[in-house]
Amino acid sequence: MDRQNVAALLLIACLAATPALGGEFQDIAQLEALAKSAAAALLPSPTDRQRLQVGPIQPKLQLQRCANAVQSGIAPGLRSPGRVLVELRCEGRPGATWHLYVPVRIVGTSAVVIAAHALVSARC
Secondary structure, three states: OOHHHHHHHHHHHHHHHOOOOOOOEOOHHHHHHHHHHHHHOOOOOOOOOEEEEEOOOOOOOOOEOOOOOOEEEEOOOOOEOOEEEEEEEEOOOOOOOEEEEEEEEEEEOOOOOOOOOOOOOOOO
8 A cells, every 4th residue: 555545544543533513512402401491490480571590601612412311400508589509410422411500580670660750859
């Protein structure tokens, strides 16, 4: 075999051994959806003017892809109304085990009254 063929075979072998781009890290959008569903089971149902706000989870966070299903649960500790801390965990092969704590809270809008002009108090 000549050098070009050997180099081409080595390149093909290296590319075949390399995982696909993005395939080695856990998808952040999937983690956010899992945290949201875990919190929805515990928090009161949001009204039509409310929603669940997840995270934020840093978009550049590079957690090893979990070989098993990512487990979710409510983190121990103090809880406040409308807020919960969700624990996401991957328990798998050594070096790929991780825990992530994601805050989830209910946020929304409420109707309020606003004066169109300054209000002056009248003294009697």
